């Protein structure tokens with residue numbers, strides 16, 4: 001396999017920092033590159049106050065206003081696997097994620113969606129994003145995480161998703177630790193974290 005096409009990218013949008021934390025930990029445990037998806041005009045607190053009908057977030061959502069991106073991933077073609085993260089907005093992915101998807105060529109990519117939310121799951125986001133990939137990329141996984149998710153739990157989720165492909169395309173250097181060894185080491189902790197999941201309480205819109 002072409003080595004330049006072996007890389008993993010974590011691309012994320014986060015307005016309030018929760019998804020950013022998950023994205024950074026995910027990039028760390030997977031050894032992926034990290035890209036922050038940002039609007040050309042940053043969101044202020046007033047912009048995302050969905051309780052105000054005139055807030056920018058509501059105007060973008062309901063007036064079908066396009067969100068202009070601050071930038072795109074120049075070397076996008078080098079990535080085989082893309083983890084795409086966002087907060088759930090209006091039960092789906094924010095418009096900026098749609099803009100990001102439209103702005104890149106997903107040919108041959110494996111796409112893993114992840115999100116944080118106040119309660120909604122990620123299913124509708126995945127359903128709505130799928131057609132935007134134009135049959136070129138595949139959504140292999142989609143998961144909402146609680147905002148206090150530990151890095152080890154992220155490794156447990158991401159490891160098996162990228163390992164089957166990595167195993168085929170890359171040989172690990174003898175003596176270098178395998179991420180799955182780390183996963184094994186923390187298995188008890190993962191189980192404990194999983195049972196804690198439902199404790200999560202967050203403000204619902």
Ligand SMILES: Cc1cc2nc3c(=O)[nH]c(=O)nc-3n(C[C@H](O)[C@H](O)[C@H](O)COP(=O)(O)O)c2cc1C
Pocket residue numbers: 013014015016017018019020048049050057086087088089090091092116117118119120121147204205
């Ligand atoms: C404009 C807006 C719309 C939202 N819509 C939803 C929603 O439909 N369902 C939900 O569970 N949470 C919703 N939320 C809450 C966010 O998904 C949640 O707070 C998330 O963790 C924020 O992530 P961030 O800190 O990365 O921006 C919304 C928040 C905003 C600002």
